[in-house]
Amino acid sequence: MTKVYVGMSGGVDSSLTAALLKEQGYNVTGVYMKNWTQDLPGMKCPWADDLADAKRVAVQLGIDFKVFDFENEYKHKVVDYMIEEYKLGRTPNPDIMCNQEVKFKLFLETALEDGADMIATGHYARVENGVLKQAVDTNKDQTYFLYRVTEEALKKTLFPLGEFKKPQVREMAKERGLYTAAKKDSQGICFVGQIGIREFLSQYVEQVAGPIIDKKTGTVLGQHDGAIFYTIGQRHGLDLGGGLPYYVVGKNMDKNEVYVTTDLNDDTLWKPVLDLINVHWINQTPTEGEFTIRVRHRAALAPATVNFEGDTAKLVLDNSERAVAAGQSVVIYDGDVCIGGGIIA
Amino acid sequence: MYLDHAAATPMDPKVLVAMQPYFTDDFYNPSAPYSPAIVVRRAYEAAKDSIGHAIGAKGEEIVMTAGATESVNLAFNSIGGHVVTGNIEHHAVLEAAKLFEHTFVEADPRGMVTADSVKAAITPETRLVSIALANNELGTIQPIRDIAEVVRKEREARLGRGDHTPIYLHSDASQGVGQLDVNVARLGVDLLTLNAAKVYGPKQVGLLWSASHVELKPQVRGGGQERGIRSGTENVAGAIGFAKAMELASEHRRYESDRLSKLRDSLESKLTSAFSDAVLSGHRKHRLAGHLHISFPNLDAERVLFALESRNVLVATGSACAANKGTRSHVLTAIGLAPEVADGSLRMTLGHLSNDENIAKAAEIIIEEVTREYERVRAR
Numbered sequence: 218m219t220k221v222y223v224g225m226s227g228g229v230d231s232s233l234t235a236a237l238l239k240e241q242g243y244n245v246t247g248v249y250m251k252n253w254t255q256d257l258p259g260m261k262c263p264w265a266d267d268l269a270d271a272k273r274v275a276v277q278l279g280i281d282f283k284v285f286d287f288e289n290e291y292k293h294k295v296v297d298y299m300i301e302e303y304k305l306g307r308t309p310n311p312d313i314m315c316n317q318e319v320k321f322k323l324f325l326e327t328a329l330e331d332g333a334d335m336i337a338t339g340h341y342a343r344v345e346n347g348v349l350k351q352a353v354d355t356n357k358d359q360t361y362f363l364y365r366v367t368e369e370a371l372k373k374t375l376f377p378l379g380e381f382k383k384p385q386v387r388e389m390a391k392e393r394g395l396y397t398a399a400k401k402d403s404q405g406i407c408f409v410g411q412i413g414i415r416e417f418l419s420q421y422v423e424q425v426a427g428p429i430i431d432k433k434t435g436t437v438l439g440q441h442d443g444a445i446f447y448t449i450g451q452r453h454g455l456d457l458g459g460g461l462p463y464y465v466v467g468k469n470m471d472k473n474e475v476y477v478t479t480d481l482n483d484d485t486l487w488k489p490v491l492d493l494i495n496v497h498w499i500n501q502t503p504t505e506g507e508f509t510i511r512v513r514h515r516a517a518l519a520p521a522t523v524n525f526e527g528d529t530a531k532l533v534l535d536n537s538e539r540a541v542a543a544g545q546s547v548v549i550y551d552g553d554v555c556i557g558g559g560i561i562a
Numbered sequence: 563m564y565l566d567h568a569a570a571t572p573m574d575p576k577v578l579v580a581m582q583p584y585f586t587d588d589f590y591n592p593s594a595p596y597s598p599a600i601v602v603r604r605a606y607e608a609a610k611d612s613i614g615h616a617i618g619a620k621g622e623e624i625v626m627t628a629g630a631t632e633s634v635n636l637a638f639n640s641i642g643g644h645v646v647t648g649n650i651e652h653h654a655v656l657e658a659a660k661l662f663e664h665t666f667v668e669a670d671p672r673g674m675v676t677a678d679s680v681k682a683a684i685t686p687e688t689r690l691v692s693i694a695l696a697n698n699e700l701g702t703i704q705p706i707r708d709i710a711e712v713v714r715k716e717r718e719a720r721l722g723r724g725d726h727t728p729i730y731l732h733s734d735a736s737q738g739v740g741q742l743d744v745n746v747a748r749l750g751v752d753l754l755t756l757n758a759a760k761v762y763g764p765k766q767v768g769l770l771w772s773a774s775h776v777e778l779k780p781q782v783r784g785g786g787q788e789r790g791i792r793s794g795t796e797n798v799a800g801a802i803g804f805a806k807a808m809e810l811a812s813e814h815r816r817y818e819s820d821r822l823s824k825l826r827d828s829l830e831s832k833l834t835s836a837f838s839d840a841v842l843s844g845h846r847k848h849r850l851a852g853h854l855h856i857s858f859p860n861l862d863a864e865r866v867l868f869a870l871e872s873r874n875v876l877v878a879t880g881s882a883c884a885a886n887k888g889t890r891s892h893v894l895t896a897i898g899l900a901p902e903v904a905d906g907s908l909r910m911t912l913g914h915l916s917n918d919e920n921i922a923k924a925a926e927i928i929i930e931e932v933t934r935e936y937e938r939v940r941a942r
């Protein structure tokens with residue numbers, strides 16, 4: 218019997234994943250990955266409830282349950298990476314890094330060492346022979362977060378939810394009486410929790426006030442408390458009073474300056490060409506040509522001509538994309554196959 | 563099927579009825595000068611007198627608090643000095659003790675802190691000895707009278723050599739009060755902590771009794787209520803509820819202890835005959851009537867807890883706090899349970915909600931679920 222270790226987070230998706238695999242005849246073990254969380258003195262750790270829920274479902278299903286402690290690695294590979302990227306003035310995606318470094322590397326390796334034949338997660342994606350495909354539920358599709366996973370890892374991975382739509386998943390969880398069937402989906406970056414990215418970052422970087430400058434006129438419009446906290450395209454949090462909304466169109470990390478405009482047609486807000494670094498192809502390197510791309514999770518697929526050299530790529534878009542920041546990932550699709558992607562230079 | 567009365571007790575409806583008027587009609591501030599307020603103040607004082615009566619003390623010797631944890635902290639912070647307490651005490655006591663020079667006396671494997679071991683731990687600087695009347699995890703009842711005797715002798719010896727360093731005995735009797743006779747004079751304590759929530763009264767209501775020779779230090783300053791020890795408008799309804807709960811406990815104590823120990827014994831014998839390698843912890847004889855601590859070696863108690871929960875049987879694994887932190891109970895480690903035994907431990911505490919029928923049913927379900935877990939573990 219194939220032995221599968223299912224990453225169980227205590228949410229409905231991974232709960233149903235474990236249930237379905239068990240029904241399909243796999244020998245299933247549930248694993249809670251203990252990632253890094255911020256410990257606030259005297260407060261109950263926020264992950265305890267999720268761990269308990271994951272374990273409850275494992276007990277319900279009568280499957281083995283383990284806790285893998287990845288706290289140090291997660292802090293090092295995901296949290297520190299994110300903070301460093303922000304310090305460089307970029308907008309990183311920690312979920313992508315988590316999949317690359319933790320779930321589909323460390324978790325996979327640890328599971329295999331522990332006797333597993335395969336791993337599974339509750340991601341909305343499909344995998345066939347090491348090829349990553351979009352989920353049937355295109356609205357929930359999570360391949361954007363998975364483009365840096367390797368083919369070898371995917372060959373040992375199951376994504377049973379890729380065939381279903383989210384409402385079906387809830388329904389199936391309910392039919393099976395799973396403890397987590399009605400549990401609310403988690404939002405945002407897990408380790409940042411409820412406090413928000415800005416407050417989270419401000420614990421790691423000094424808040425230094427700097428000017429907010431109108432890009433066109435050069436006038437100083439107000440003060441910000443650190444260019445690090447701003448992202449290209451951002452509208453909120455500028456606190457510049459009434460009138461037309463201002464958008465961030467640039468920043469200078471060395472000078473700690475943030476540039477804004479009210480002009481929605483500003484050329485820095487719209488990118489006709491995207492330069493990628495750290496390009497990763499899941500399977501073999503594709504032939505240059507026409508593909509579709511996605512600049513953020515759930516963004517519509519946009520046609521583009523892709524040329525590449527080494528681990529860099531140049532994407533020429535049919536229509537300009539709005540507000541693409543350095544550090545952000547661009548994922549490339551060939552039909553419904555996710556072939557890889559890279560990071561905005 | 564609620565088997566966790568040591569964690570919380572359902573408030574007795576009679577307690578609720580007694581409290582209700584003080585939330586609405588009789589809401590006056592007991593410190594106000596007009597007559598409706600004076601009526602409330604008298605009712606508050608009468609409630610404290612009544613609680614005092616139940617423990618053989620005077621109402622004026624009692625400081626009302628917001629629960630046992632506060633009472634314990636008030637006792638420690640008032641007296642300080644070198645403190646002696648048990649290594650199986652509740653976190654409230656252990657954490658309060660850590661603020662001072664302290665010695666944690668080792669409990670024996672039955673969870674008992676003997677008078678001799680306390681005696682050995684007392685130094686010339688010791689000012690406070692604090693031992694709970696009954697351990698909250700194991701239910702073991704401590705030899706408080708013997709320990710009081712040790713403290714009394716130490717006090718006399720000090721006076722004999724002209725040393726006026728005081729030494730007091732504090733006991734947290736929260737766990738015992740529904741089932742044991744708690745009388746400050748008979749116990750020989752100088753300070754006593756009680757908690758209404760463990761005796762079918764309201765939560766966030768507790769008290770610290772102290773003998774007249776003990777000087778308490780104010781922790782909360784303000785308008786001078788509670789003899790200036792704990793300022794703040796009195797929780798009148800809470801005190802009224804506590805008094806009623808204590809009155810009901812005194813009334814039913816003997817009958818209830820008999821009833822619960824029979825129920826507990828039947829549950830215990832069903833479980834031990836179904837699982838011959840199950841380990842019982844706690845003192846066989848000196849144990850709270852409703853308390854059963856049982857370990858199923860090599861099982862994960864939390865899994866059993868979740869399996870039981872899904873069938874409406876609510877139990878505890880170790881102490882509630884320890885379970886939440888995902889760490890092994892310090893009590894079980896202290897009494898020397900092997901990790902594979904400690905990790906398979908369930909605490910079942912019976913009380914008002916327990917009866918023949920639901921305990922028999924609970925025993926059946928526990929046997930089924932523990933069997934299922936053992937089968938899963940063995941199939942691996």
